[in-house]
Amino acid sequence: MKTYRLELRDTTDGIDADLLDEDGLVETSTRIAYEDHGLEPAGDREEPSSTDREVTADVTTLDVQYERDGDGFTVRVLGDREELVTERVEDEEWGLE
Template identity: 50%
Template sequence: MSLETYRLEVREIEAGGIDADVYGDDDLIVESTHVGYDEHDVDQPDSREEYPAESTEVTADVTTLDLQVTRLDGGFSFRLLGDRDELAALRVDDEEWGLE
């Protein structure tokens, strides 16, 4: 095993939801998930100039990755686990992203 850098990217998509992708050192997606707003009774604004996005990076020596998403207290929490330990997390608050 060796150290590898992973980038967790979370972004809103025009179709009404959030895509979360984890990229490896080679910029290929190694984990991915999608959250549909309709699954959580959340609405995005009728129009946006830009769709919000956030990202974070972590370097770790792991054999397994797992990307988890939960809905809690007016937001979505995205957690990247490596060998069952939390490596990185991003939170999307409804208010900050203008969700209703």
């Protein structure tokens, strides 16, 4: 069993979704570009958002996927094609328009 941390970080032009191992090394990642979805950070937003989630699993393959639905993104971590953890990024909470 290994513990992984899903780290979502807001940047000026998108969201970096990294899955880190116990040593802080990136196992897999994906990038969500705001421009691809017609979004941009709100001008009055105070600071970029971020979130972390941990999951423990015994898997051989890992993947980070996302989908756009309604007013946000759903980011999923798959291990051996099974969903391990899901995190929701809402446009309003992250100051996107």
